[in-house]
Amino acid sequence: GQQLNQSPQSMFIQEGEDVSMNCTSSSIFNTWLWYKQDPGEGPVLLIALYKAGELTSNGRLTAQFGITRKDSFLNISASIPSDVGIYFCAGRAGTASKLTFGTGTRLQVTL
Amino acid sequence: NAGVMQNPRHLVRRRGQEARLRCSPMKGHSHVYWYRQLPEEGLKFMVYLQKENIIDESGMPKERFSAEFPKEGPSILRIQQVVRGDSAAYFCASSPTGGPNEQYFGPGTRLTVT
Numbered sequence: 693g694q695q696l697n698q699s700p701q702s703m704f705i706q707e708g709e710d711v712s713m714n715c716t717s718s719s720i721f722n723t724w725l726w727y728k729q730d731p732g733e734g735p736v737l738l739i740a741l742y743k744a745g746e747l748t749s750n751g752r753l754t755a756q757f758g759i760t761r762k763d764s765f766l767n768i769s770a771s772i773p774s775d776v777g778i779y780f781c782a783g784r785a786g787t788a789s790k791l792t793f794g795t796g797t798r799l800q801v802t803l
Numbered sequence: 804n805a806g807v808m809q810n811p812r813h814l815v816r817r818r819g820q821e822a823r824l825r826c827s828p829m830k831g832h833s834h835v836y837w838y839r840q841l842p843e844e845g846l847k848f849m850v851y852l853q854k855e856n857i858i859d860e861s862g863m864p865k866e867r868f869s870a871e872f873p874k875e876g877p878s879i880l881r882i883q884q885v886v887r888g889d890s891a892a893y894f895c896a897s898s899p900t901g902g903p904n905e906q907y908f909g910p911g912t913r914l915t916v917t
Contacts, residue, residue, distance in 0.1 A: 796844075
């Protein structure tokens with residue numbers, strides 16, 4: 693089946709630093725979504741991307757839909773303590789409605 | 804506008820019992836998806852339903868698991884004769900339509916099988 697690999701798996705950063713993470717696929721996706729999950733909660737949608745090359749921002753978050761349609765990137769600028777959590781990419785292929793989730797990037801912020 | 808609601812939030816069942824998980828989609832959403840998450844893993848798709856129809860159940864185990872989304876009331880994910888391996892977090896998501904739309908997730912039901 694389709695697999696989405698996220699990197700890095702985890703990262704420690706200092707408050708105020710910028711963060712970059714990415715998601716790669718073995719096959720083409722038509723939609724990329726980025727979610728954040730806090731412990732004991734459901735994923736919260738951050739950004740949705742629908743076109744190859746699309747660059748979309750949501751506050752301090754910026755995400756891009758890779759040109760090859762096999763990858764996506766998420767950047768967080770000027771990180772703050774509440775950015776702590778697990779970030780998941782999710783993709784939708786073909787005409788399917790189901791989402792394939794990545795393995796997650798765990799972000800921890802030190803003061 | 805209320806978000807996706809799931810209940811119960813936590814459910815403990817002994818091996819062999821039945822588990823029923825409920826999901827009420829966001830207002831105006833008629834498409835429901837169920838996902839399962841094991842500890843330290845991403846979410847895995849199970850089933851996609853519209854009112855009274857199962858659209859895609861390619862991720863559902865062939866036995867013991869069933870799902871429904873009746874004309875009235877919440878969507879139900881039912882697990883019969885639970886085993887320890889069924890212990891996981893089960894999330895429901897909803898969208899206003901199918902296809903390339905954002906899916907909004909509920910808080911999940913954490914099932915523990917003892």
